[in-house]
Amino acid sequence: MNRILFPVLGLVIFIFGCGNNDTVPNDKSDESNNLETVLDSTEYFEKAIFADASSPTPYWNRAAWHLRNARVREGLFDLDLALEADSTYGPAWSAKADALYLMQRFEKCIEHLDVCLELSPEHVPCKLRRAEMHIHLNQFDEAFSVLNDALRIDDQIAEAYWMKGMIYRESGELDNALSSFQTSVEVNPSFFDGYIALGIAYGATSNPLAVDYYNSAIGLRPRSVEAKYNLAMYYQELMLEEAPARSIALEKALALYVSIIEIDSMNASAAFNSGYIYLEYLQDYENADFWFSEAIVRLPYYHQAFFNRGLARESMQLNSEALEDYNSALKLKPDYTQAALAKSRVLGES
Structure with missing residues (x-):
């Protein structure tokens, strides 16, 4: 599949967030102002381990602390200690598999997931990650089997339904997706990813329900570039027969791209798409020039931006500047046929 189904860091947090927090103090105590400092210390975790050294939980909690702070080696060491305390402790197996995934040690990740499912067959995070690995390998039947097992344990797992939807979509079964x-x-x-998936599915057929789902995603994460970008693309690609309606859709797309750049100031795609709207749909070549230039500032090797800026400048009779852009595009991508043809056209007119 083209898309990684789980945001890796997000799943690490998900796995650790689902653990046993019995050792964590109540943050409503009188010492709540110092809680963050206390928890973020070696002393706190060592005391918890000393108090219950035979339990896997305090080692697992310290592993979570290490991994949240990018100390992968220390985190893996503590996960091994958790498994020495209890070799059937599913959270440690799944967390270790996830750390291996972060390190791109995929075969080892799969090995740990298989052990997890053997020793802790009811542990849902292991099932979800194992299903994902099956999907990466296009083993859809195996993925379905694992996901259905997870749903038999808990039929309220949004991620499992979403992953099944992704498999259906890849298989062309759009209604089931x-x-x-x-x-x-x-x-x-x-569940943010569910709304995004629904927006993409309905957007593919220009169904206006896509707008509702994307807006639901934005409501959950107002600063989500992904949700805003997808919605902008929906408006940009919406082919409406009536010119006023089409103009409104393009204005909405442009506003969303501006919003994206306010969130992510180095987002070259939002700048490029703005330029493309001005060039292709509005024939506003000055604004097109501006936004393609903004894209190039953000991504200096953006050969498509050089080419399209060349088109805008050629349309304004700025042939010398256009020629420079076509040359820049060809320098970045020597086999760029469109740029070569545009260059020949400009040279023929000179």
Whole structure:
């Protein structure tokens, strides 16, 4: 598949966030002002381990602390200690597999997941990650089997329905994909990825329901570049027969791209797409020139931006500047046929 189904760091946090927090103090105590400092210390975790050295939980908690602070080696060491304390402790197996995934040691990751499922067959995070690995390998039947096992344990797992939807979508079963995505947000109305998936699915057929789903995603994460970008692309690619309606859609797309740049000032794609709208749809070549230039500032090797800026400048009769842009595009991509043809055209007119 083209897309990684789980944001890796997000899943690390998810796995650790689902653990046993019995050793964590109540943050409503009188010492709450010092809680963050206390928790973020070696002393705190060593005391917890000393108090219950035979339990895997305090080692697992310290591993979570290490991994949240990018100390992968220390985190793996503590996960091994957790498994020495209890070799069937599913959270440690799944967390270790996830750390291996972060390190791109995928075969080892799969080995640990298989051990996890053997020793802790009811541990849902291991099932979800194992299903994902099956999907990466296009082993869809195996993925379905693992996901259905997870749903037999807990039929309210939004991620499982979403992953089934992704498999259906890859297999061309769009109705089943939509049904699975819909179920994912029904069981968890705060499930961001489900709304994104629904937006993409409905947007592919220009169904206005896409707007509702993207807006739901934005409501959950107002600063999400992904949700805003997808919605902008929906408006940009919406082919409406009536010119006023088409103009409104393009204005909405442009506003969203500006919003994206306010969130992510180095987002070259938002700048490029703005330029493309001005060039291709609005024939506003000055604004097109401006936004393609902004894209190039953000991504100096953006050969498409040089080419399109060349088109805008050629349309304004700025042939020398256009020629420079076509040459820049060809320098970055020597086999860029469109730029070569445009260069020949400009030279023929000179």
